[in-house]
Amino acid sequence: MSPGRGNWSPIMLPEKRAFSELYAQLAAGVILALTVRASSDGSKAITKFFDGAKLPANVPTVRIKHEFGSKVAINHANLQFDGLSDAKTALVQSGLLEDSGFSHEVSGKALFVRKVMPGIDPTAAFEPQRGKVLDGLHAIRDLTAWLENNADGLLRVLQSRAALPSAYRL
Incomplete structure (x- = not known):
């Protein structure tokens, strides 16, 4: 059963x-402008989401997230x-990513701007992974x-791709 329906509750x-508690404490000291979204910390919780970016109201919704993975060496x-996803070419051509250290990716219908990070195991001890967590928090920042x-430039890129006929969108 999904959240919000019936008697479902995460385990x-x-x-x-x-x-998660240690992660949120460290994040509060590294990324002052953002907050870590509360999590169920259930078996499938392998991503931390952040709220609080200061963006103009007309910028499309963006999810800021630190993916831990599930005992993997690399994540994002x-x-x-x-x-x-159809804004990928316009984003690349805009030059906004040049010299940023970030890459782009498309998965399904989503467009990502990302940075490769070491994977983190949220079921293991925090302290031995502190350096990896800091790397991820610095990337989020x-x-x-x-x-x-x-x-503003990103908004122009995303709006310009919307003006293209669907046959020309990549």
Whole structure:
């Protein structure tokens, strides 16, 4: 059963909750302008979402997220724009990503601006992974700064792709 329907409630894993609390404390000291969204810390919780970016009202909804993965070596810090995969070419041609250290990716209908990060195991002890967590938090901070500083240009890119006939969208 899905959240919000019937009697569904997530099954929180204590080791993930402990990791999550330490993660949120560290994030609060590294990324002052953002907050970590509360999580169920259940078995499928392998991503942390952030709220609080300062963006103009007309910028499409963006999800800021730190993907831990599920015991994988590599994962990502992301800006995710749902439903905007067809803006990939316009984003590349805009030059907004040049010299940023970020890449772009399309998955399904979503467009991502991302940075490769080491994977994190939220079921393992926090302290041995502290350096990896800091790397991810710094990437989230830098992605958010890029997003806020380039919001107007990004909006132009996303609007210009919407003006193209669908046959010309990539």
